Amino acid sequence: MDKLIVHGGTPIHGAITISGSKNASLPILAATLLTDEDCVIRRVPDVSDTNYMVQILTGLGADVERFSGTVRVTASDITDTAPYDIVRRMRASVCVMGPLLARKRRCVVALPGGCVIGDRPVDLHIRGLEALGAKAEMEGGNVILSAPDGLKGATIDLCGTSGPTVLGTDNVMMAATLAEGITTITSAACEPEVVDLADFLNAMGAKITGAGTPVITIEGVEKLKGCVHNVIPDRIEAGTFMAAAALAGEGVTLRRIRHEHLVAITNTLRKAGHQVHFNDVGDACTIHRGDTPMSAEIVTEPYPGYPTDMQAQMTALFATTPGTSIVVDTIFPQRFMHCAELKRMGADITVENGKAMIKGVDKLSAAPVMASDLRASAALVLAGLTAKGSTEIRRLYHIDRGYEHIDEKLLALGAHVERVRE
Ligand code: EPZ
Numbered sequence: 001m002d003k004l005i006v007h008g009g010t011p012i013h014g015a016i017t018i019s020g021s022k023n024a025s026l027p028i029l030a031a032t033l034l035t036d037e038d039c040v041i042r043r044v045p046d047v048s049d050t051n052y053m054v055q056i057l058t059g060l061g062a063d064v065e066r067f068s069g070t071v072r073v074t075a076s077d078i079t080d081t082a083p084y085d086i087v088r089r090m091r092a093s094v095c096v097m098g099p100l101l102a103r104k105r106r107c108v109v110a111l112p113g114g115c116v117i118g119d120r121p122v123d124l125h126i127r128g129l130e131a132l133g134a135k136a137e138m139e140g141g142n143v144i145l146s147a148p149d150g151l152k153g154a155t156i157d158l159c160g161t162s163g164p165t166v167l168g169t170d171n172v173m174m175a176a177t178l179a180e181g182i183t184t185i186t187s188a189a190c191e192p193e194v195v196d197l198a199d200f201l202n203a204m205g206a207k208i209t210g211a212g213t214p215v216i217t218i219e220g221v222e223k224l225k226g227c228v229h230n231v232i233p234d235r236i237e238a239g240t241f242m243a244a245a246a247l248a249g250e251g252v253t254l255r256r257i258r259h260e261h262l263v264a265i266t267n268t269l270r271k272a273g274h275q276v277h278f279n280d281v282g283d284a285c286t287i288h289r290g291d292t293p294m295s296a297e298i299v300t301e302p303y304p305g306y307p308t309d310m311q312a313q314m315t316a317l318f319a320t321t322p323g324t325s326i327v328v329d330t331i332f333p334q335r336f337m338h339c340a341e342l343k344r345m346g347a348d349i350t351v352e353n354g355k356a357m358i359k360g361v362d363k364l365s366a367a368p369v370m371a372s373d374l375r376a377s378a379a380l381v382l383a384g385l386t387a388k389g390s391t392e393i394r395r396l397y398h399i400d401r402g403y404e405h406i407d408e409k410l411l412a413l414g415a416h417v418e419r420v421r422e
Contacts, residue, residue, distance in 0.1 A: 002396040004407060006384030007416035008366060012245065014413045015253035018238045019045040019404040020069065020231035024193040026092045027170040028200045028231065029053045032073035033060065033099035034177060035204055037226030044071045044231060045404040048397065052090045059083035060096070074226075080104040084142075087112075091120050097145060098125075098171035101134055102178040106146040111138070117335040117373050124158050124165045128172035131156040132179050153181030153220055162331050163302045164189040169216070170197055176218035177206040183218045190214060191303040192261045196232045203227035235261040236309045237403060238285075240378050242266075243313040244410075245287035246274040247320070248385040252413060253286045264306040268314065272296040272321060295323030295360060300331050312338040312379035318358040319347040319383060327356040338376035341369040345387055366391040371398040378403065385415060394422070 020043030030053065032039040044050050046069070054071065058064050060082060062075035080100055087093040087110040100107035112120050126136045126143065132151040137144045153176060158168050169189040174197075176183035188194070190212050198211030204227050207219035238257045245252035246269050259266075259282035266276045266285075273290035295318065300308040308331040318325035319342055329335045333354030343349055344367045348359040366389030371377030377398040384391030393399075396419070399406055407419045 001394070001422050003420050003422055004381065004393045004396050004399070005418045005420060006381055006391045006393065008384055008387040008389060008391065010414060010416045011250045012248050012252055012385065012410070012413040012415050013250045015255060016241065016409045016412050017255045018233045018241070018257050019043070021045075021193055021196070021234040022047055022049055022402045023166075023234075023236070024196040024231050025050050026053050027095045027167065027174070027193070027197045028229065029057060029071065029073065030095045030099050031174050031197060031200055031204070032057065033062065033075045033078060033096060033103055034174060035224040035226055036076040037074070039073045039204070039226045040070060040228040041073070042070045042228070042230045044069055045234065047404050048401045049090055049092060052086055052093070055086045056082055056093055056096060059086060060100070078104070080106045081108040082110065084110045092167060094122050094125060095167045095170050097143065098129065098173070098175035101129060101145045101147060102151060102175045105148055105150060106144070108142050108144050110142050117337075118332045122168070124160050124168040125171045128156045128158055128168060128185070129175055132172070132175055132183065151175055151179035153179045153183040153218070155184045155186070157186045159187030164214070166191050166194060169194055173198065173208065173216060173218060174201065176220060177201055177208070177224060179218075179220040181220055183220070185216045185218075186214060188214050188216045189302060192232055192235060192258070200227070200229045203229055232261070233257050236307065236375070238262060239265040239307070239310045240313050240382070240403070241409070242269060242276065242285070242287050243310070243317050244382050244385060246272070246289050246293075247317050247382055248415075249287055249289050251286060251288055253284060255284045257283060257285055259283075259285065264304060265310055268296055268298060268306060272317070293321045295321055295325040297326040299328045302331070308332055308335060309375050311335065312375045313382055315339065315349070315356060315358060316342065316379040316382040318360065319349070319364060320362065320386060321360040323360055325358045325360070327358065329354055337372040338379040341372070341376070341380055342383055344369055345383055345391065347383070363388055365389060368392040368394065371395040374398055374402040381406065381410070
């Protein structure tokens with residue numbers, strides 16, 4: 001297992017290019033199961049989550065080729081059962097359910113277990129697919145969905161107790177593309193990754209309108225065709241480097257971003273006293289640490305609100321920001337694993353009932369810390385950038401799930417980091 005050693009105290013500056021979005025790539029790769037024709041997807045980040053998805057597609061019988069950031073998939077002859085040994089490792093595998101059910105009229109997919117950020121139910125996914133006419137059974141830890149007479153369009157509300165579901169919206173939208181008649185999804189997730197998936201499906205010949213709003217309408221078609229698609233930039237990777245620049249930056253420029261995907265993150269950084277400037281076309285931004293950083297409050301919400309995937313990184317910034325900052329996660333109330341590790345580095349954080357109160361301290365001190373989930377691990381890297389001494393972050397595989405070559409990008413910005421094989 002690799003570990004990352006972050007030698008603190010070296011300011012970061014310069015420019016890097018943001019990779020394609022992991023969270024757009026995963027459902028788009030799953031959507032290739034909807035056709036027997038070639039699909040070519042560009043800017044798929046080289047991270048372990050997309051590698052898992054490629055393995056699942058291959059395990060289902062699809063022919064997959066990957067060369068640098070481009071993945072070509074031909075799912076001409078596929079089975080209906082996703083391989084358990086890979087599915088169990090990645091929650092997002094659940095998004096093969098909708099396409100498999102639509103294409104094969106049956107699918108067998110292992111129930112995702114929970115994970116450190118909280119229980120990860122799929123009740124809304126199943127409810128949505130049942131509304132399209134599927135019969136759902138649980139057997140041996142698998143969800144078995146069947147629709148021998150095909151799927152029928154329906155009106156489906158996908159709001160759960162914590163609001164909309166991103167992958168649940170994806171699953172129902174993908175299944176509805178081949179259903180007979182019209183499907184309307186209300187309380188749909190509005191994330192940019194849902195819009196990117198809808199764009200991909202429409203390029204395949206689907207008829208989807210309303211993606212990006214809470215009401216998505218899908219008119220079913222007989223068949224979908226292959227297409228070529230460029231994945232949108234990863235707004236969470238961009239946000240992570242924006243937080244790094246606010247923490248330890250002397251002018252960091254991020255290329256290949258979409259300013260409209262970064263509004264909530266930008267507003268929070270500006271409220272906290274840092275500078276964010278976008279270029280005229282909005283596909284690049286430069287961040288400067290502010291002279292007088294200020295405490296701030298974050299309450300995570302479904303898009304376009306402040307993203308839950310960016311609260312750990314901002315907590316690392318608040319750990320050395322004067323005053324008391326507040327972070328509330330309404331989507332994953334248990335998503336505070338990073339706080340215990342930050343406290344080992346000297347942070348002053350109190351966590352209770354899905355809320356973290358962070359009292360800024362002058363400086364953190366390096367300590368050996370343990371990565372736990374993807375975004376918590378990123379928060380530890382950020383904390384190490386300004387901590388006194390060298391911070392060792394073990395279980396780097398958590399970071400490699402969703403950040404493409406994070407060490408190389410940090411080195412390109414002048415950070416003093418080293419990846420060590422243990
Ligand atoms: C997606 O997960 C992202 N993953 C997550 O990013 C992100 O944190 C999450 O959306 C919220 O924005 C991918 O896109 C691959 P949800 P998803 O269904 O779709 C509850 C990362 O760091 N819920 O939108 O699995 C659920 O418990 C990852 O990149 C139900 O109750 O999340 C949560 O409280 C982590 N029943 C809320 O809804 C369901 O059937 C939102 O979950 C489904 C979800």
